[in-house]
Amino acid sequence: MLKLQGVSYRYPGGAHETLHAVTLELAEGTITGLAGAAEAGKSTLCLVAGGLAPRVIGGTIVGDITLDGTDVTSWPMHHLAEHVVTSLQEPAGQLSLIADTVFDEVAFGPANLGLPPEEVVARSDEALHLVGIEDLRERDPERLSGGQQQLVVMAGLLAMRPRHLILDEPVAHLDAAGSRLVLEAITAIATAGTAVLMAEQRSEALATVCDSVAVVAGGNIVARGSPREVLAHPATIAFGIEELPEERLRRRLSKAGLDPDVVAAAT
Amino acid sequence: MSRIATPSAGGPTAWHDLDPLTRLVVSVGTLVAAVLLTGVVCLLLLTLVAVLLPAALARQLRRVLVTGLLLALPLALSVIIVNVLFSIEGTVVASLGPLEITEEGIALAAEVVARVLTMAGAAVLFYVTTRPSELVASLQHHGVSARLTFVIHNGVAMIPRLAERAHEVTAAQRARGLDTEGNWLRRGRGVVAVAAPTVLSAVRETEMRTLALETRGFTRPGRPTVLRVPHDSSTQRVARWGVALALVLLTLARATGALPC
Numbered sequence: 001m002l003k004l005q006g007v008s009y010r011y012p013g014g015a016h017e018t019l020h021a022v023t024l025e026l027a028e029g030t031i032t033g034l035a036g037a038a039e040a041g042k043s044t045l046c047l048v049a050g051g052l053a054p055r056v057i058g059g060t061i062v063g064d065i066t067l068d069g070t071d072v073t074s075w076p077m078h079h080l081a082e083h084v085v086t087s088l089q090e091p092a093g094q095l096s097l098i099a100d101t102v103f104d105e106v107a108f109g110p111a112n113l114g115l116p117p118e119e120v121v122a123r124s125d126e127a128l129h130l131v132g133i134e135d136l137r138e139r140d141p142e143r144l145s146g147g148q149q150q151l152v153v154m155a156g157l158l159a160m161r162p163r164h165l166i167l168d169e170p171v172a173h174l175d176a177a178g179s180r181l182v183l184e185a186i187t188a189i190a191t192a193g194t195a196v197l198m199a200e201q202r203s204e205a206l207a208t209v210c211d212s213v214a215v216v217a218g219g220n221i222v223a224r225g226s227p228r229e230v231l232a233h234p235a236t237i238a239f240g241i242e243e244l245p246e247e248r249l250r251r252r253l254s255k256a257g258l259d260p261d262v263v264a265a266a267t
Numbered sequence: 268m269s270r271i272a273t274p275s276a277g278g279p280t281a282w283h284d285l286d287p288l289t290r291l292v293v294s295v296g297t298l299v300a301a302v303l304l305t306g307v308v309c310l311l312l313l314t315l316v317a318v319l320l321p322a323a324l325a326r327q328l329r330r331v332l333v334t335g336l337l338l339a340l341p342l343a344l345s346v347i348i349v350n351v352l353f354s355i356e357g358t359v360v361a362s363l364g365p366l367e368i369t370e371e372g373i374a375l376a377a378e379v380v381a382r383v384l385t386m387a388g389a390a391v392l393f394y395v396t397t398r399p400s401e402l403v404a405s406l407q408h409h410g411v412s413a414r415l416t417f418v419i420h421n422g423v424a425m426i427p428r429l430a431e432r433a434h435e436v437t438a439a440q441r442a443r444g445l446d447t448e449g450n451w452l453r454r455g456r457g458v459v460a461v462a463a464p465t466v467l468s469a470v471r472e473t474e475m476r477t478l479a480l481e482t483r484g485f486t487r488p489g490r491p492t493v494l495r496v497p498h499d500s501s502t503q504r505v506a507r508w509g510v511a512l513a514l515v516l517l518t519l520a521r522a523t524g525a526l527p528c
Contacts, residue, residue: 052481088478090475097399097476111491111494112413112484115492156483
């Protein structure tokens with residue numbers, strides 16, 4: 001289990017902390033959602049949980065980050081990457097650029113770990129299967145759609161067999177079909193035992209796949225609970241979070257003087 | 268499963284079949300030799316042996332010639348103008364107003380142009396016959412650090428990517444009313460409007476790629492696994508060392524004045 005306990009983070013040169021005493025637990029086989037408005041601190045929390053902040057981008061961090069009870073704050077990035085990996089917002093920017101095919105792109109991570117060639121191939125094949133993109137294996141990753149590239153990025157991370165996967169707005173740049181593909185893959189990944197942390201602005205996406213959701217506002221976690229419990233709460237809108245479509249409908253029906261439950265029963 | 272540490276699939280020609288490191292050594296060797304050699308004849312001979320023959324073997328002669336000439340043209344023109352028209356001393360063969368054209372100026376211009384063409388040809392030959400991923404795999408197979416290979420690769424891969432990005436930005440700016448045609452002043456404004464977002468987006472993408480590479484274990488010490496082993500051979504190894512030795516001898520000959528050309 002990856003655990004953040006009272007973690008505060010300040011960007012290099014930043015006048016204030018971007019995260020304030022955040023506590024979060026990522027248990028294996030579960031999907032934890034991060035909801036919040038733009039600039040709420042979701043991406044920063046992803047960078048911190050994934051170990052990229054402060055190791056790669058600098059800054060100062062306070063608090064404890066443990067993996068199965070072991071303090072990982074002093075681990076180098078390449079060591080942590082064997083356990084925790086992070087996917088950023090734009091898939092095209094995460095491609096290695098040194099792969100001619102999707103297979104080579106997916107194999108890039110396990111190859112970096114110096115595994116035997118047979119192991120690299122086996123892991124890459126498995127990741128392609130898990131994400132459901134075996135048919136793309138010989139395609140040029142740079143010539144794929146945004147949704148397909150996002151799946152390739154996720155397969156590349158999964159081929160490293162991490163126990164924790166951090167996803168920063170994985171469907172932000174995708175159309176409906178691409179989003180569906182990615183969300184299905186995330187569910188399959190968690191079912192296979194990986195702990196997933198997913199920052200997302202689309203409430204419907206969070207409600208679809210997450211086991212629990214934490215609301216981030218001003219660098220704090222201000223609420224947490226089951227997706228329906230959190231995202232359907234009237235106070236959610238105040239934090240700049242998109243209202244769930246069914247909740248929006250219920251509110252409008254009520255405003256029009258209709259009983260949403262009666263309408264739902266009638267339809 | 269054919270990828271497990273097996274030789275990479277053969278290229279379309281014997282030149283493509285060579286280990287990319289061999290192609291790199293030939294190109295770099297040609298670049299260095301072009302600097303060391305003097306005289307148009309020697310330089311043309313070098314171009315014939317190290318650029319044109321391999322280009323023909325790789326069935327890329329036309330492409331190497333056209334791209335090489337286009338690449339060398341701006342520098343070649345400026346060299347011709349400076350050396351032919353502004354050569355101070357020498358035997359005057361013609362006058363152009365206050366400017367005198369000398370035999371020595373023409374000879375020097377011809378030599379520098381030949382050198383520029385040779386260097387451009389060598390660079391283009393390597394670029395059009397070597398995929399960046401091939402080069403990376405070869406360098407890693409030969410023990411070059413992953414970071415260095417990535418820097419080399421990105422240097423090569425960045426050119427078409429930047430061109431593609433500039434094209435996209437230009438199209439987007441035109442859609443927003445930017446005038447990139449007409450007089451030079453308008454075109455100049457257009458260049459700024461295209462260059463700034465192109466460079467900024469490239470920088471942003473580089474930052475993101477750095478994070479992505481870190482999370483994929485790129486900075487791990489030790490050699491990464493190479494799945495595609497390049498077609499190397501003892502003949503190629505000897506040839507590479509031969510090129511290196513030839514360059515050392517050439518440098519010594521140039522330093523001692525023993526080089527005939």
